[in-house]
Amino acid sequence: MKVCTAMLRYHLGQVTLTCFVDHNEVPEDLGELDSDIETIGHGAQASGDLPWRLLGLRQLLHDPRADLASYGGGVFPLEDGDMRGIIIIHVLSRLDARGGFSSSPDVPVQRESMGGELWRTYRDRWGASS
Numbered sequence: 713m714k715v716c717t718a719m720l721r722y723h724l725g726q727v728t729l730t731c732f733v734d735h736n737e738v739p740e741d742l743g744e745l746d747s748d749i750e751t752i753g754h755g756a757q758a759s760g761d762l763p764w765r766l767l768g769l770r771q772l773l774h775d776p777r778a779d780l781a782s783y784g785g786g787v788f789p790l791e792d793g794d795m796r797g798i799i800i801i802h803v804l805s806r807l808d809a810r811g812g813f814s815s816s817p818d819v820p821v822q823r824e825s826m827g828g829e830l831w832r833t834y835r836d837r838w839g840a841s842s
Contacts, residue, residue: 713767713819713820713821713822713838714821714822714823714824714826714834715764715767715768715771715821715822715823715824716764716768716823716824716825716826716831716834716835717823717824717825718825718826718827718828718831719761719764719765719768719831720765720768720769720772720783720823721782721783721785723752723756723761723765724769724783724784724785724795724799724800724803725783725784725785726748726752726755726785727745727748727749727752727785727799727803728784728785728790728799729785730745730748730752731744731745731748731799732785738790738794738798738799742798742802745802746806749802749803749806749807750806750807753806753807756807760832760835760836761835762807764835765807766804766807766808767817767819767821768821768823769800769803769804770804770808770817770821771817771821771823772796772800772823773796773800773801773804774817778792778823779792780792780795780796780800781795783795784799
């Protein structure tokens, strides 16, 4: 299964950029991000990206070769440890009601660079066949 890297970067970037509007670094109390994460989650749900986002984030979390820093929004530098240990885990814990993020995805996931139209076509075709 493929997950669009631009979609993951967009959703994670929204969290990190929102965070840094009010902070110079990741806040000690990640609960300060909860409202923004839930708002962003509603947007992902409305666009049809939420299940894909969760799948992609779980894959990122469990892929030791992933360059997580490249998913931080690009405005403020976050190291891999900050993205994995703080942002991705916290986002998943807020949005994945099943709590299944502690294990890697059940299906093989490949992150792939694709344009928005190609992504929507792939997502919608795959969703219709499942």
